[in-house]
Structures are given as C-alpha cells and as structure tokens.
Amino acid sequence: MKTSQIAAGAAFICSVVFLTALSAANAESEPSLRMPKPQRVKPCSKPQIKLEKLPALGPLTEVIEPNILEAFKNRMRRMKQDGSYDRRFAENKNKIRRALEAPEPAVELSSAQALRVWDVTPSIPERLPEKMLRESRQIELPRIPRALLFIDGSDEQNLTAAKRLIRTLPDARVVLTSGSIAETSERLNRRIFFDQGSSLVRTFGIRQVPALLFNGETGPQCAEFPADEPELVLPYLRP
Template identity: 30%
Template sequence: MCLLGIATSTEARDYGQQGAVFPVIERDLLAQIQSRLVAMETSGETRRLNAELKRRTIARVNRPEPVAGLVSATQARSWAFDPTITLAADIRGAKGELIWAKGARVNPLDSVPLREPLLFIDGDDPDQLGWALQQNARAKLILTRGAPLALMKARKRRFYFDQGGKLVKHFGIGALPARVAQEGRQLQVSEVALPAKAGAQK
C-alpha cells in the first residue's frame, strides 16, 4: 500500500515548464515533391532528363546489351540436351481439367517440336553473320551482340536477340557460332569452329 501511494503521488507531481516549447512544423511531402517538379520544369531539367531517357531507350533497342562471356569457337563441340522438365504444379485447362499432374516429367518437344534450328551468332562478326545467312533459310537467327533492327533492314530477314543471355546459359553455350536443332526427343547443341581467314594467324 505504501509503494502504491508513493507511485500515485509521483505520477501526479507537476514539474512545470522546463524550457521553450516550439510547435512541430514539417513541410508536407507532396508539397515538397510538387515544388521540386515545378523547379525542374522551370529550369528545363525535366526536358533534359526526358530527352536523355529517350536517347538511352532508343540506343538500347537498336543495340541491346551484349551477352558477356562468349568467345569465338576455335574447335567444334557438340552435345545432346534433354529439354524434359519436372512440373512443380498441376497444369490445368481452361475448364479446370487436369492436363498434367504435379511431379510429371514432360518433354516440350512432344507437343511443340523445334521445326527449324536456332543459330546463335555475334552480329558484329561478319564471318559468323555470313555463316548464319548460308544456313537454313528458315532458321531463327539469334544475336548475342549487334544491332538486330539494322540487320533486319539490311538483310531483309528477321533477327532476334538473346536478352540477358538466357538462352545460351540454358543450353550451356560458351562459344559462337552455335546451332541448336532437334534430333528425336532431344536437342543437339553444336558450337561451330569457322575456318580461319588466310593470313589471320601470324
């Protein structure tokens, strides 16, 4: 009881004002953003930033970031690639019917065959480009470096680009040019060593 009385009296004590008290004043965050945007618009910074973003976007579309780590093939190499995957979840149709159960092993080539080969090349290498253009006329030409839009305009053929190198990493390709073609229920991946140019070696 004594402790309770002491605590009660302590809580009720008036300590008075210990110093000057100022109101808390903060600028509204949206007002700060609006002020900054107005200043940027007035100074022309917004226009400059938009122009720079447009320039970079166009440059990236015309010449995407090249895939790092690839070299020109100096010797032929070939291996089989099994595209079979194990499903991590059930695959169901539009009406909810079960098509494939979780855990099933599925080979995509059974339903979507690779009818034409995939040719991976460095679009800035004229030898690799020439090799690719001499192959199957319906082959998909996939760049890992170069300007796909400019090549399409000049060659009148569709060119693709392996953004981020996802395909070459998936197939394990380390040297170019390379070909991926279907053989039965597997894919055959080949790195092709092109003939050396005369006088290229010292």
Template identity: 25%
Template sequence: MKKLTFCLLFLSSSVHAKDLGIQGTTFEIRERNLLEVIQTRLKGLETEGKLDDLQKDIQQRVSYKALNPTRLNSVHRTSEERSYLYDPTLIVEEDIKDHRGRIIHQKGTHINPLDMVSWGVPLVLLDGDDKEQIHWALKNHKDAKLVLIAGKPLDLSERHKKRFYFDQGGMLIKKFKIQQVPARISQKGKHLLIEEVLLEDKVQ
C-alpha cells in the same frame, strides 16, 4: 541449433512478451504509398518545367539500349567444335490442378515439353560484330532464327532484310550453357542438340 530454437520460441503463440508500458513520446508510423511518392515527384518536376526533359532523357536511353544492347563477353568465337544434347525434361514440384481442382500432373511427374510441341526451326546464336559469322548464318540458315550475343540487331535487320534477335541478359547462353558462337540449337528426338560450330571447317 540454439538460434533456431530461439526463433521458434519467438514465433510461438504460447510465448508472451512482458508489457513494459509506454516509454517516452510516441509517433504514429505511416508509410508513404509508393505511387504517392512518384506522383508527388512528377508534379514537382512538372511545376519546375523539367518533366519534358525527363521524358526525353528516358526515351533517348531506351532508344540507345535498343540500338546498342550490352555485349555478352562471357562467350567467344568457336575455337574447338563442340556438340552435346540437352534434356528439357521438367520435374513437377507440386501437384498441378485444373480450374475444378482436379490433378493434371502429380508432384514428381517428369514432363518433356517436346512430347507436346516441336522446337521448330533451328535457333542460331552469333556475334553480330563478326562479319564472317553473319555471312555464314545468312547463307546456311535462311529459315533459322538468328539471335545475337553482340552487335546491333536493328541495323542488321534493316541491312539484310531479315529479322535479328538479341539474347537479352544472356538467358539462352546461360540456359543451354553455350560458351562459343556461332552455335546452333535444333531438335533431335526428345532432346535439343547444341552445336558450337567451327567456321573454318564449314562452307562459307
């Protein structure tokens, strides 16, 4: 409480600091523009003949990352089947207005996106390094979107002539609290149905 009171007093316009005058030599404070720093550095590399090498290095790293995404080790193959519903309802934290200032949704309003749009085709998450999971997904989910938590999406896309995605940063895994794969996300009424599938009990 004392610290809070001090901060409030410090920020208050009614509190004035005592002018102690100038003590010693003073210097103008000037922050270098970040863009200027970058441009100066690039010009230096160009002068030294190293700019091309830098560009090639960046291209190689980006290419390698695209071909070899980081595996999500927090997820393992399904050992015990599990399913649960996910409610996508959002609570508006502040009034949402249109371009004329008219309120569209008031603060506190509950909005379920599934009231306005459909989830669409199922989304299947799987381990791209597991041949059984790939075989199961291609055989049983021809119209689904296949999202990897491990493996090489570009290689698999070329091999099977079907587009594979990758859950970069584990966004989907974290959002839907998925612990095992293969997992399937589909719409059920106004909820999403999350199913962690046990392959041994399914038709391969």
C-alpha cells in the same frame, strides 16, 4: 301522417342502423379487408457519437519535415524553369531507343574456335524420387519446329557465317546474343530475334558463338562452330 307510414319509416331507420352495425362488426373481425392506414416515414437519425480526446502518452514533437508532394512539385517546377526536365526526358527517351535497337547482353560470349556438339537434355529436379528420375530420363524430347542460329551481330565473321548457313537452312531463325537488331536485320534481309537476358544461352549451355540449335539423330542438339567454317555442323543435321 298515417300510423302505417310512421311504422314503415321507423322500420327503414332500424334496418339501416342494423346494417351499419353489421358491416362495422365484419370489418373488425376481418382486418385484412380494411385498407392499411399509411404510416409516416420518420427520417433516420444519426447516432450521437461522442468523440473523446485521449491524453498523450509521451512528449509531443512538432512535424518539421516538408510535405513530400509539395517538395516534388517544387522540384519539378524548378527543373522545368531551368530546362533540366526537358534534357533528362530526352536522355531517357534516347536511352530507351538504344536499348530497343541494341539490348545489353546479360552474358558476354566469346568466339568459337572449335566444333563442340552436345545433346540437349531436359532439366530435371534431383529432388524427385528415384523411380520418377528413371522414368523422366527415358522420355524422348520433341523435335524443335525450326533451327535457332545464335550469333553476335556486332561481329563481322558471325554475320558472314550466318549468311552461309542460311543458304542451307532458310527456315532457321537468327537470334542475336549481342549487337544491333535493325542493322543485323538489314544485313541478313530477314527478321531478327534477340536473346533477352541471355535466357536461351543459359538454358542450352551455350558458351561461344556462333552456335546452332537443331534436330539431330538422337533428338535436339546444340553445336558451337568456328565462324569461318560453318559447314562443320551440317553433317550433324537430321535430314
């Protein structure tokens, strides 16, 4: 082999070694150019908790009461076996149906024997300052959209009075203070409402029926009138 070829081979080998060393040095100086070696994920280990049993602070008594859930299941099982469950279910269903058809009135109202008319006034707390009390008394109450006729649906005279008054006030709403909603609706041939809990009669101060809430000359008014003379309230109605 010629000397020139040997020298050329040696020079090539030296250049390769030099380039390899240079690339390694650059890789060490720029770590961002290197691909990170994937790390092996270690599973989370549960912390070792040592349970400590504390000593009793006093005498212990065994629980002798029966399990409430098991006692309830056993009772229901016995009720279904002897038929009392079905009987009680039917009684409650009938009770709810009767309460919907004829709710129980919270306040028993007597029949009106004479005409009584009064202005409906707002309920203002007396704790307000004197200035606010004077200003609130000067506020004019808004007109009610339609008259409310309060009657006892179980009283025949109240039903007759309602029929006579509805001819003059066809838009009036009939509100029962007692009686059957379905039967009164059929008798008067119109939709019937019920004063649940007697909240309306308490609010307007109604003590007897029939009574009418209407728009008077000075604002909303309420009147109690005899069932056989419903026309007594007509002169107070605002045209």
